[in-house]
Amino acid sequence: MQNKPVVNLISKPQNMLKTVYTACRTCYSADYPINIYNSTDDEEKMLKLIERVISSGHYSTIEHIQVSFAISNVSRACTHQLVRHRHMSFSQKSQRYVKEKGQFDYIIPPTIEKNAELKKKFEDFMAQISECYQEFVDVGIPAEDARFVLPNAAASSLVVSMNLRELIHVANLRLCTRAQYEIRTLVKMMCDELIKEEPWLKPYLVPKCERLGFCDEDKSCGRKNPFPKG
Numbered sequence: 001m002q003n004k005p006v007v008n009l010i011s012k013p014q015n016m017l018k019t020v021y022t023a024c025r026t027c028y029s030a031d032y033p034i035n036i037y038n039s040t041d042d043e044e045k046m047l048k049l050i051e052r053v054i055s056s057g058h059y060s061t062i063e064h065i066q067v068s069f070a071i072s073n074v075s076r077a078c079t080h081q082l083v084r085h086r087h088m089s090f091s092q093k094s095q096r097y098v099k100e101k102g103q104f105d106y107i108i109p110p111t112i113e114k115n116a117e118l119k120k121k122f123e124d125f126m127a128q129i130s131e132c133y134q135e136f137v138d139v140g141i142p143a144e145d146a147r148f149v150l151p152n153a154a155a156s157s158l159v160v161s162m163n164l165r166e167l168i169h170v171a172n173l174r175l176c177t178r179a180q181y182e183i184r185t186l187v188k189m190m191c192d193e194l195i196k197e198e199p200w201l202k203p204y205l206v207p208k209c210e211r212l213g214f215c216d217e218d219k220s221c222g223r224k225n226p227f228p229k230g
């Protein structure tokens, strides 16, 4: 099993840019939104207005866009962090309804994987947990109880949906080098999937310091200067 998230963009609206532009322009125009939508094709003009509107914090304009991702091969440690985001919708593989058969899939953090001795220890321990889980299931313990022995490393799958405002917010937080490596990798892959189809989003799907122009973390990675305190 590969030790990296599998991420696919499975749903996004057509004409994303035009939809956001129409939402922005409608706020400042006497024209019908449908006329704005039908008469606009100048990408540069659209991007200029969108940047102005987003930079001023007028975020309802980017809430009209909904995207969905199919995600696999991520640890429960990672999904536990992702589900903290309250404006996302989740449907995750259940450890109650899906019984593990044989060795369960798990994620090995790179810091452990690169050390042969520690990796072996890790794998042996996963095998031990698996044995214990199977033993419980075999004597009739329901999966919902047997799963109590499964580790944070256990792999999971989920479908995640969110609007563009939330995705930008999550990118700003989770692409920061202070975020944990796996969720950073996952969110980067989600952003890259969307940017492949909607390249105009690249300047928004960045760590927060890129938008702020400074770092507001207590411990900065040094990529941007800290915000002067005092």
Ligand SMILES: Cc1cc2nc3c(=O)[nH]c(=O)nc-3n(C[C@H](O)[C@H](O)[C@H](O)COP(=O)(O)OP(=O)(O)OC[C@H]3O[C@@H](n4cnc5c(N)ncnc54)[C@H](O)[C@@H]3O)c2cc1C
Binding pocket: 084, 085, 086, 087, 088, 166, 169, 173, 174, 178, 179, 180
């Ligand atoms: C580097 C890092 C380290 C972290 N470490 C820890 C940790 O040690 N322990 C821990 O428990 N968590 C930790 N977290 C999780 C963090 O506290 C947040 O729960 C998580 O990042 C979700 O962020 P959010 O609330 O901004 O986003 P979302 O839930 O995605 O919400 C988006 C925005 O909506 C608004 N919003 C949502 N719900 C409310 C509400 N109820 N009231 C008011 N406004 C709301 C806020 O403006 C919020 O920023 C960490 C997160 C990061 C990025």
